[in-house]
Every structure is written in structure tokens, then in C-alpha cells.
Amino acid sequence: MNVRKIVTVVEEIRSEGGRPVSPPAKVAIVAAVIDNPWAGQGFVEDLGPGIDENASDLGALIAPLVIEALEEEPEAYGKAAIVGLDGEIEHGSALIHTLKFGDHFRKAANATTLLPAVEKRGPAGVLFDIPLKHITDATIRSHHQTVEVRIPDAPHPGEIVVALAAASQGRPQQRLAALSTEQ
Template identity: 55%
Template sequence: MSPQIRKLVRLVEEIHSENGQQLAKPHRVAVAAAVIANPYGAGYVEDVVTLADELGEAIGELLGPECVRLLDDEIEAFGKAALVGVDGETEHGSALIHNLRFGNVFRRAAGGTELLPAAEKIGLQGASIDVPLKHKTDAKTRSHHQTVTFRIEDAPRADEIVVACIAANSGRPLARLATFGAEAPVSIA
């Protein structure tokens, strides 16, 4: 089974300086997104898993390797998103992206081993979505905890879902927090 695609969106952002500081190398973020017809239709559907299993790999193949290609650099952080139109429910998008048939394709293409952090919600046409990214092999790497916001002006329509893969070539620009667990112990009284 293949998703019914209305449009594909590709976005690459490149940051050269942050807060007046020149970066050692540009911070690149790539988004590969598909606007698809909501395969569950409108309203409640009891079994969301069977259809997600049928579509997951096809959506992953469409977006995961394309996101890697778009970044055109070594991927260090990644994430995924589903923005569901108002006739659907969050669970419709969640079923598609929280499916190993989808996630494993992107994870393999990116050379990752960690779970893909995700965002999913219902939104009106043109709504933005904030997508968390984490390091692809060590989710505790604080420098790579970052959020990417994107939107597609004419999506999702009420009967659509925007599915996206997002990747970055580094952690946050100018990241300088201590490594996870390095701070002094805090006592809880």
C-alpha cells in the first residue's frame, strides 16, 4: 500500500552565526515532509496499527533517505513529526510515525541507534509544529537537544497529515552546557 501524496516539501536551513558569534562550521537542518491524505479518514478508528504497518515503510522510504540526502553532511541529531488535519485525531499521526517500519528506515539512513524524538498534534492549515531533535546515538548528549519549528502554508488540510523527518549536522549553535550528569548533586529535602 502506498500513501496518497498531495505534495512533498524539502527545506534546508543553514546558520552561519548566532548571537553575534561566527560558527566554526554552518549549522545545517534538513526537513523532508510529505502531505498525505489521512489514511484513517475522519473520526475514530479502533485499529490504527494495521494500516500504519502497511504504510510505515513506504513513508519512511519516501522521507528518511531524502532527509539524509538534503542535509548533505554527517547527521548528528534527528527527529520526526506528524501534524494531523482537524478531521483526524492525533493518534492517526502517532500511529504512522511511532512505527518501526517508518522509524527504522530513517534511523538506518541516518546511521542512528537511538529512538527518534517526535512531535505530533492536530493543527489547522498552516499550523507550525515544534520538533525535538536529539543525538542519533546518545540521547543524553545535551548539546544536541534542540527544537526545529516548521510549517507548510497550505497544509494540513482537514483530511490530511503532514509527516516529516528532520536532521541536523550538529548540536545547537554555541552549545555550552555541561555533559549529562556533570553538575553537582542536588539534594531533595
């Protein structure tokens, strides 16, 4: 796995709707920009060897970094794979939709739910949203949120941006009733 760069972004929301957020709501994103392991090979029928060679190492690399950047216990999390224009969306999906990748983040976050995800193909600088859900109960509405990310020089056509995001709490000033009130 060739990692060109790692980008870390931490957002701290101190006010929402004209009111203070206390404690501030933090979201951390760590993105690794890697060479697409299937680039230049044409259509690859069996993605398994590339998954085996890269997914676990990638998860082991960035999962602890996002927890460290958040500096708090995460309550919500998500993931993304953004494939450069010379790759297939399936290449990004292959890396992030495996327990070899996701279990590193689940363990680091003490989480039990599946990680919500976004996958897409785009040019360098493409804007993407990472969906976040609660780490142990995906039906907790207060933690359904997204975080917007953009890396100006990535992905190059033969690269993939793989990102993890973690939030210290749900949406600031959330006021929706629990899902159970509608059932």
C-alpha cells in the same frame, strides 16, 4: 498512500550570538503531506492495517530525502506528525511511532536512539516544532534543540503532515556542561 506534496527546507546557521559558526550548522526538514488513511471512517478501533499499508513506505520515501538534503552526516534527528482537523492525533502517532517507519531513518542516519517526536492536530499552516536529539546518545545536551516548521497549505482537514528533521551538529555555540557533571 497518496502523497499530495513533499516540502524540503534546509537552514544553514552561519552566525550565532554575534560570532561565526564554523562550520555552519545545517538542519534539513523533509515533510510529506499525505491523505489520512483513516479519514472519513469515524472511530477506527484497529489502526494496524493502515499502519501496515503506509508507515514503512512513508519512512522509505522521506528518510533518504532528509539525509540527501542535509548533505552531511547527521548528528541529531527528530520526527513529527501533524494531523488535519478531521483526524485524530492518534492517526499521526500510528504512522510515526512504529519501527516500520522509524527504522528507515535510523538506518539512513546510522543512528541507534529513539527518534524524539511531536504530534498534534491543527489547521493548514499550523506552526510546529520538531525536537532533535543526538543520533546515538539522547543525553548529549549539545544536540537537544528544536526546529520550527510551517507548511502554509497543509494539513488539509483529511491530511497528515509527516516530517523528519536532521542536523549536522548540535546547537551553535552551545556551552552547557555535560549531563554527567550534575550526577
